[in-house]
Structure formats: C-alpha cells, structure tokens
Amino acid sequence: MKIGVPKEIKPQENRIGLTPESVKTLVSEGHEVLVENNGGFEAGFENDQYLKAGAKIADRAADIFSDAEIIVKVKEPLKVEVDMIRENQIVYTYLHLAAAKELTEGLIKSKSINIAYETVTDDNGRLPLLAPMSAVAGRMSVQAGAHCLEKNQKGRGVLLGGAPGGEPANVLILGGGVVGENAATIATGMQAKVHIVDKSEARLKQLVEMFGDKIIPQQSDKVDLSKLVAEADLLVGGVLIPGAEAPKLITKDMLKLMKRGSVIVDVAIDQGGCVETSKPTTHVDPTYIVDDVVHYCVANMPGGVPRTSTFALNQATLPYLVKLANKGYQKALSEDKNFLAGLNVYKGQVTYKAVADVFGYDFVDPGKALKN
Numbered sequence: 001m002k003i004g005v006p007k008e009i010k011p012q013e014n015r016i017g018l019t020p021e022s023v024k025t026l027v028s029e030g031h032e033v034l035v036e037n038n039g040g041f042e043a044g045f046e047n048d049q050y051l052k053a054g055a056k057i058a059d060r061a062a063d064i065f066s067d068a069e070i071i072v073k074v075k076e077p078l079k080v081e082v083d084m085i086r087e088n089q090i091v092y093t094y095l096h097l098a099a100a101k102e103l104t105e106g107l108i109k110s111k112s113i114n115i116a117y118e119t120v121t122d123d124n125g126r127l128p129l130l131a132p133m134s135a136v137a138g139r140m141s142v143q144a145g146a147h148c149l150e151k152n153q154k155g156r157g158v159l160l161g162g163a164p165g166g167e168p169a170n171v172l173i174l175g176g177g178v179v180g181e182n183a184a185t186i187a188t189g190m191q192a193k194v195h196i197v198d199k200s201e202a203r204l205k206q207l208v209e210m211f212g213d214k215i216i217p218q219q220s221d222k223v224d225l226s227k228l229v230a231e232a233d234l235l236v237g238g239v240l241i242p243g244a245e246a247p248k249l250i251t252k253d254m255l256k257l258m259k260r261g262s263v264i265v266d267v268a269i270d271q272g273g274c275v276e277t278s279k280p281t282t283h284v285d286p287t288y289i290v291d292d293v294v295h296y297c298v299a300n301m302p303g304g305v306p307r308t309s310t311f312a313l314n315q316a317t318l319p320y321l322v323k324l325a326n327k328g329y330q331k332a333l334s335e336d337k338n339f340l341a342g343l344n345v346y347k348g349q350v351t352y353k354a355v356a357d358v359f360g361y362d363f364v365d366p367g368k369a370l371k372n
Helices: 020-028 047-052 061-067 101-110 131-148 178-189 201-214 225-231 267-271 306-327 329-334 353-359 366-371
Strands: 002-005 032-036 056-058 070-072 090-093 113-116 170-174 193-198 215-219 234-237 263-266 287-290 293-296 343-346
Touching: 002 061, 020 032, 020 047, 020 306, 032 047, 032 061, 047 056, 056 061, 070 306, 090 306, 101 343, 101 353, 113 329, 131 178, 131 234, 131 263, 131 267, 131 293, 131 306, 170 178, 170 225, 178 193, 178 201, 178 234, 193 201, 193 225, 201 215, 234 267, 263 267, 306 329, 329 366, 343 366
Parallel strands: 002 032, 002 070, 032 056, 070 090, 090 113, 170 193, 170 234, 193 215, 234 263, 263 293
Antiparallel strands: 113 343, 287 293
C-alpha cells in the first residue's frame, strides 16, 4: 500500500505521524511511504533519515493526499486537509469528533474511511493508542500547572512542593485514569499534597497501591467536590468518556469558590473540556483568566514535546498500521473487534455511537457497515 505522512499544520503541533524507524518497518513489509518535506524537522527527524529508511519525500501535502491510500497523521485534519481527502481514502489519526461538528460533517461528505486512535480498545476496555499521549499530557499538566502558579504567570505565587516554613500546594486531580495517574506521578514527586477523585473504588485502590500515603483517594459519589475545589491550588481535569464529549464537572459557580490565582489545567479539552469555563488555547498563548482563576487549556499538550511524543505514539500505533497496510482495512478491522472500535466515520456513515448521539446522526454498527 501507499502510505502518506503529511506535515502537521495545527498551530504549534510539531509531532509527525511516523518516525524514520516506523517507515523502515513499513518499507520492509513491501509498502511505499511518502513523507512531506521537513515534516519531521521540528521533532528532530531530518529528510535524510526518512530517505535512508526508504521513504520518498513529497514537496506538498497535496501530493500526498492525491496519491496515498492511507493518510497517517497525529492531529485531526483541519479544513484545508479535509478538502483534500478522497473518497475511500483511509485516515488514521486522532479525531476527537465528539467535540468537532464541522470536522465530522466534512469527513462524512468526503466518504472516506476514518479510524480514530482514541477509540481503539484492548481486551480490557482500555485505550492503547490514547494512553501514551494521555501519559505525556498527564505529566505535562503538573509541569505546566506548577509554572502557571508562579506570580509572574498571574498565579498564586505558590511553589508546588512548598519549602521549609511554607506548606506544599494542594493538587486536585479529577479522574484516576492514565492522565490522572501520570499527573499524580509528577505531583507526588514534587511533594505536593495530592487528592485524586474517581468514580471507581477499585481504581482508587490500585492508585493507593501505587502511591501509598502520598495521595488522598476520593470516590466521586462520596465526596464534597465543592470543598476540594475551594481548597485546590492546582486542579487537573483528566476525566474521559471514550469518544464522547467530556462531562462538565466544574461549573461556573464552583469556579467562584476557588482561590485567587489558583490554576486549572483542563487536559480533557480535546473532548470539549471538563470545566464549564474551558476553551481551547495554544502553546503560544496557553492561558486566560476567569474569576481570577488561571485556565491552561492547550488542546495538543504533547505537541510541546514532539520528539518524546512521536516515539511514544508510534510504539502504540505502528502495529495496527502494519495490520491495516498488510491486510487491507476490511480484513484488518473485521477480524479485530478492538481495532474496529476505532472506526468512527465510514463512507459517509457515522460508525461510533457517542459521535452519532452528540450530533443527532443515525448510528451504523461498524461491523455491519464493513459488510455493505
């Protein structure tokens, strides 16, 4: 198959869909790989490395979209890219469609085959292609939050780990999944006081086994969330409903309870955010203030560390891509129900229920869609 890797064009997005080593693997399987000129430059990958791996360098994204059977990206296609997607072309990337009505409409009209990294599952119901970037974002959330707490960033002027004579900061993590676990890794390492709220008692027990008394576990239906919010110096939003819009756990009224200069890092912003006052920001202009609370809502946080992120992402996504290219999409998806869960839009039909529900489209079972 002919696989195309365009340069990412979302603002401050410096990751790339494939590393040179991943290209080498695909070429060794008999596939042709086209990489856009300098597509990996910002992540530290040179054109020469791709050429040595067996790729061909394309001057323009248009050349890749017009020629490739599979488009491999990192972030969702922007409008200029959607307009280039061809009927029956396979798009393999993060999509986050539940928070992107215009993109969903564009992909439906294109009659392309769209597989979203973030809804591919495993046998335990986990999200193996989302997990590496959730881990990066979780770790970055505390790093970014600690920086935003500095006074020159309009924060409270609090050091996360405190100091002799000064108390450590209170960190409230909403969601004990991959984001929450990794946020806790950094926050406890910085010696902050860490509360983790999750609805699953079993998951909270796992986190206690990992972190011991370095965290304070809180079951969501047994805790006064308003009280925890009022005490927080840094709030990390890491809740996720796979493929669906994030629930708004923090309301505008709750925001008024927070301390002046406290910080919210809403990692769920890709799925619409879990804070009512959240709106997407960028690495260039990452924060804004509502009711004296600093909001950090960068929608592509792992793009700030593109080299680390690209390696981590490829480790997860490449095995599925090899199956897709070797077997063709119909066989690769139909024989693997977990991979099939990634099929969001198929030849004009919405094949992921949460996306269909949020926008009022008819849901078509992906297995049935493949047979038609």
